[in-house]
Amino acid sequence: MERFKKPLVISCGILRKEIEHLQRKGDIDVEAYFLSEKLHMDYNLLDRGLNCALKKHQKKSHRGIVVVYGDLCLGFNDEMKTLISKYDAVKVDALNCIDCLLGGKGNLLNLDPDHKILFLNPAFIEFGEKIREETKEWTRETYSMLDGIVLLDALGDLDDYQSKIDEIVERTGLPIIDRMDATFILPKHLSSQSQSERFWPDKSSRINTLNFKNYCQAN
Template sequence: MTAPPAPLLLGCGILHKEIRFLIMKNGWPIETHFLDSALHIDFDQLSHALTTALNRHAEREIIVFYGACHPLMETILDEAGTFRTDGQNCVEMLLGPERFSAELEQGAFFLLEDWARRWEQVVTATFGTNRQVIREMYRGDRNYLLCLSTPCSADFRSKAEAAGQMVGLPLRWLDVSLDHLETVLQQAINRKLRAKPCPK
């Protein structure tokens, strides 16, 4: 009898390097399918891409790596018969809720390597090309860009500095371990494996 395929982790690619590292480190029996992290800036594109991917892999046991990144996220997942990782968003999954909330309250806008490297594309798609408008939008309620560097990050300092100049915010840097992300993923994998039916 052919063994069933491994569970599939399907979701945002913003932490794809970190997730693949943790899968290899732990020997988790899962495969991955990452979607473009820039989908967050357009709810219609996000729901279409996610729903299409869920339908394409409907025969698989799926774990979704997303936070509450779409107002209908839970409905989309319920219709697909699956669930997502626990957390408001990928940054909370990386930092943990306490540190995430503390930095958010101080006015942080979180910047990961993936977005830093395509910052102009992401920002102009959302706010247009008028630099003054962009600065006003970010400086209205944010005080600094918090650049999150993980053990898997390459050097994206120059890209982060360009992002800060574009939005008119100073940079702060934080070295982040993968401990909390690892816990979030392990819990989701355990939940999926517990719910997986026995082969007939």
């Protein structure tokens, strides 16, 4: 059986371009395995996909596995924590994929405590089939509770997506209120673990997601 000499990252495909960019730059030295971003549309499918990936790869990396998903990607009742605890793996400290691009540790809630912002990175821009498939009336009604859009730029290539960004703006009726340089959590996570020969799970630091959970249940 082939074994990886580097830490293995298992990540949502939403963050594929950012991770591969960091690999090319030499900012991170990892093997990477990506699950389809479309699994986000069904908790059960994502649960099965992550379980299969972890079972398949857990014996291949003697440096351990780093999971790049959010605490809430499987639901609001510690489903992700329960899944990760079954394996010799550690997960980055982030609420969801967008929080991963904001430095993690709940920074998403600091920037958007009232959940009024639509954050878009290149993958989310391309992943917006629902925005393009539904009628403009349905789309504007669906997004009417939001204040605007914040673009997250981790690759310096957002200008390449301008036509799709313009389409999202036009169909949602939301203005662009900011464009931010993304601060991806993964390099910092790997750096903090670099003194360890193995990426052992850290079960002591869990983010308090109560406010986010209560908001989502109320809406």
